[in-house]
Amino acid sequence: MKKSKMRKLTYWYARCLTDNDCYSIRAPKKSEAKRMIESMGHPPGHYGPLVKVTVNFLNPLELLLYIKSEGSLCTEENAAEDAWIAKHRLNRDAK
Numbered sequence: 001m002k003k004s005k006m007r008k009l010t011y012w013y014a015r016c017l018t019d020n021d022c023y024s025i026r027a028p029k030k031s032e033a034k035r036m037i038e039s040m041g042h043p044p045g046h047y048g049p050l051v052k053v054t055v056n057f058l059n060p061l062e063l064l065l066y067i068k069s070e071g072s073l074c075t076e077e078n079a080a081e082d083a084w085i086a087k088h089r090l091n092r093d094a095k
Contacts, residue, residue, distance in 0.1 A: 009063065012052055013050070013053045014048055
């Protein structure tokens with residue numbers, strides 16, 4: 001039996017802070033995500049910071065199960081939290 005090779009899905013994510021997460025921005029390229037945010041016309045603070053998210057999976061079914069399982073957005077939340085911590089650590093260290 002052939003051993004499955006891990007696959008990687010990488011995308012850019014900006015969480016919608018004022019509404020349901022289904023309105024968050026997700027795009028394959030950072031430039032595209034920035035363009036989507038700007039084109040929405042929302043005021044500053046509508047979206048969280050733009051962060052890179054990577055999900056590793058073995059096959060499409062595993063990816064589907066990951067997406068549909070309880071707490072499936074934990075990767076996005078962790079990436080957003082890591083970006084927030086890094087930003088504030090840099091601001092604190094600069095003082």
